[in-house]
Amino acid sequence: MTTKKIKFTLGAFLIVGSIGYLISTSISQTSMYFVTVAELTDQGLSRYTSELKVKGNVVKGSIIRDPNDYLEVDFAIADKESKGNNLKVHFKGVTPDMFQDDGEVVVEGVIKNGVFHANTLLTSCPSKYEAEKQAGKSHPGSVTPYELKKPDLKDLGTGPKATI
């Protein structure tokens, strides 16, 4: 090996090394445990003190919004299969469009006094592939019509909004 080659190898190693260092330190600083509701309740809620991420399905009928403040939401999540163990979740903020009964959600936050205080609430995306999965379950055409929780608003009929 020539000295030139050694120099370049060293230079490359320096870059690769610092990227590697950056990755490893960042992982330990920013990583979060990702658990299911069952794992969490089985091991005891007090076991996790740091921020963590939990995946579950919203328990039917559990969504309660503060009547005075739409942004305060309480709900419970459970694993899709075993509906036994519930985890109470509190969230403050605008919920995504897909946030609804039985919908799959991923929450990030900390546990305080047995309640999961979520600072992030993610719903499963407007999945393109999701309908496929449900197709087997629901009978074709049996989609329940959505009842508008439409307030009694005057229909003033403005023109179509310009697309953004």
Add this chain to the structure above:
Amino acid sequence: MNDIGEFALLLALATAIYGLVSYVMAVKGNRVDLYFSADKTPVIVFGCVFVSSAVLLRAFMINDFSLQYVWAYSNIELETFYKISSFWGGQKGSLLFWTLLLTAYTTIAYYQNKKKRLEVFPYAMCVCLSITIFFLLLLNFSTNPFERLPLPPEDGRGLNPLLQNYWMVIHPPTLYLGYVGFTIPFAFAMAALITKNLDDSWIRLTRKWTLVSWFFLCMGNLFGAQWAYVELGWGGYWAWDPVENAAFMPLLVATAYLHSVMIQERKDMMKVWNMSLILLTFVMTIFGTFITRSGLIQSVHTFDEATLGYYFLGFLFFVILCSAVMIIKRLSLLKSKNELDSFLSRESSFLFNNLLLLGIAFATFWGTIFPIISEAVRGVKITVGPPFYNQVNVPIGLALLALIGIGPLIAWRKASWGNLKKNFKLPVIAGLIGGAILFPIVPLNSKAELFTYATFILCIFVMVCILSEFYKGAMARMQLNKEPFVKALGILIWKNKRRYGGYLVHIGVVCIFAGIAGSQAYSVHTEKLLKIGETLEIRDYTLRHKDLKAIQQTDIKTRIIALLEVEKDGKVIYVSKPEKEIYKGQNQPVSEVALHSTWKEDLYVILADYREDMSITIKVYVNPMVSWLWKGGLIIAIGTLIAMWPDRLERRRRLERMKKQELAFSPAQE
């Protein structure tokens, strides 16, 4: 009719297998008759897939709900525009669409090359056909889009309203055009390896294809970001979700390839590296598909088709194995005679640019698969989110940004201090002055804001670097040919399409960097419940709740619109109209964001809730500089088109370069 579609798929598979076998036998046994028999099979396969796709599209158009796929993604009221997009809206259709593009690309490559490069051409076709066979097997036996429902329902389930958006119609095809396009460079690279034709002919061919695919992938990513921004209503455009990463990684590797290939053209170096990069790009596209289709990695996009994921995993390992074996077998032929001369040279700036691009790609890859690894190694699932990607990729990205400025100005082979001083004096001074001007204006309280400040300084430095290249070139022409400046600039770009097109792309990238930095660090948001007449204040805007309306738009769609007057500096500048749309048959309303975009900042309003007493809850973001991303994207598009434009001069230049190369190294510039 649907039987024809189904049959065409089977026929395509049979033809592809026949074509592959007879190509291989023709080449192995040197049989001309078999070769002629195999010839044209790529075109026939394309024909069959085309027929099949046409049949599926027809089923969407005539509302044939006897097909499960049509039932699941369309309904009678759906607009024709979105019926077309339903074609690739689901798993099965998107695979058919992929196959359609793959066979179309193969056919183009077939007509491009069938009279030339006869030594590698059949092998490349074999690789393309093999990949096509994989997809056709899936389509025929695992995810058949022509699956019937025993009792055809009267109406379909309809397309998810969130997907009924302009950007969502063009985003997937664009992304697919990019994804699938990398198959052709892969095929020709493999063919070159198999046949030991490792001169730079495969480079020339694959560079064009890579550039085209890169273009589509880049645009696809930006369209996706645009869609997420205007449609999902979370105020952001990129979340480092595995699905996004899947599209981002091939883009990075392809970018590295497009750069390092220039060293091979000039210096006949880094052959193994380039070969590995182009193979890796293809591997990344399959890996991305695996991620998105397996459900193995938790993503906000649910793709719960586990079985399909494992087919892709198998295919992925097969491709990696073939690539690795071929490279190792041809290692001795890929050795280059030349070596790098100096740290301070164009060559080494390319090398470092490659390492940084791959560094970002690797960090992204590692973050994406980390949950799987941690579960396998430690038994617990550990995830990393946007903070990880930002913490790692921002510093690497900044180093890369600096190289965008340095690379094109530094001399080939070995730069002298004189050369450095001459070229970088102005940009460095400009960067420092810019930094000094910005210092009192921008906030510098957090780490993110410091990084943003550094990004802005670097952006100015890089911009001046690039513009000085344009200026120098145009001035030289002006003096030489006595042309006016604008004309000289135009001719300069047109006569050196590849070079200046590339610089334009760099300008676009700088805009995107600036946009990301500004919008990430200075974005603010707030949420509030407003009764009629009440106001919300954010930055220097005041929003006043004026009215709430309900409009029955169509039989299936009701729109709830809030009207908010936006005041700035005491004047009403416009009326913001965030809305919620309620679709019949869908369980959740869809938020429509009201966006007011200027070059400085976006005012982004979401209607979260509304009540009978006409009070509303809104969430408001002020996102600075987001429009720079889209403008940067436009500049990238223009630059890439210029760089891709066929160029006769470029060919002559290449021939000259090759002649020179044979004699000696090209001397250092300046």
